[in-house]
Amino acid sequence: MTRLFVPILLVASAIALFALWTNPTYEGTKAVQMQVAAYDDALNKSQELKAVRDEKVAAFDTFSDSDKARLQRVLPDNVDNIHLIIDINSIAARHGLSLKNVSLGTVSDSASARSDLAVGSSGDPVGSIALGFTVSASYDDFLSFLQDIEHSLRVIDVEKIDFSVGDKGLSDYTLSIRTYWLH
Numbered sequence: 001m002t003r004l005f006v007p008i009l010l011v012a013s014a015i016a017l018f019a020l021w022t023n024p025t026y027e028g029t030k031a032v033q034m035q036v037a038a039y040d041d042a043l044n045k046s047q048e049l050k051a052v053r054d055e056k057v058a059a060f061d062t063f064s065d066s067d068k069a070r071l072q073r074v075l076p077d078n079v080d081n082i083h084l085i086i087d088i089n090s091i092a093a094r095h096g097l098s099l100k101n102v103s104l105g106t107v108s109d110s111a112s113a114r115s116d117l118a119v120g121s122s123g124d125p126v127g128s129i130a131l132g133f134t135v136s137a138s139y140d141d142f143l144s145f146l147q148d149i150e151h152s153l154r155v156i157d158v159e160k161i162d163f164s165v166g167d168k169g170l171s172d173y174t175l176s177i178r179t180y181w182l183h
Contacts, residue, residue: 076181079129083105084154084179088133091148097135101174105130126180130159133172136166142173155180 060073063071080103089099149156160176 001013007099025158031057031137070153076154078183079127081129084129084131087152087154088149090178092135092145093151094148095137095141095145096138097141097145099133099135101132101134103132105132105176105178106170126182128180130178131175134172136170136172138169138170142171149177 157177157178162174164172
């Protein structure tokens with residue numbers, strides 16, 4: 001009877017060991033294998049993105065320094081109020097004008113503060129700032145000044161123009177403009 005009992009006990013022990021320890025451990029390794037596969041997929045995607053980034057950086061490095069500076073002026077990566085005022089003032093100075101009553105509006109990071117026509121869809125990571133100022137000029141000088149603002153590299157929206165007629169052919173033009181930058 002012992003010869004029959006020992007093999008039955010060993011088979012029952014093997015079945016119990018499989019059901020209680022081996023099978024749950026094997027199922028746990030399946031979950032770990034799925035995680036490893038997900039990590040491998042993420043690693044492959046990150047390597048693809050790195051290759052694309054390296055390709056874009058190499059293409060950007062082929063640009064001349066003057067072209068890079070021009071790109072930075074079109075849509076800068078930070079808000080620089082002082083430089084903006086200096087740029088507008090230098091445009092005005094070319095026409096013999098000077099800025100008066102300069103006022104900076106609030107810096108806005110929201111899409112509602114900018115025109116949808118100005119810079120793409122409302123989900124773009126673009127901030128904006130309003131700038132108000134007054135110039136005294138003849139009508140022809142003021143038109144030339146506006147044309148230079150229009151042709152400047154920086155993206156600028158003229159939001160509002162008010163004027164009051166003065167004497168000696170000069171009028172006071174009050175402008176409100178908005179410019180943008182990338183985050």
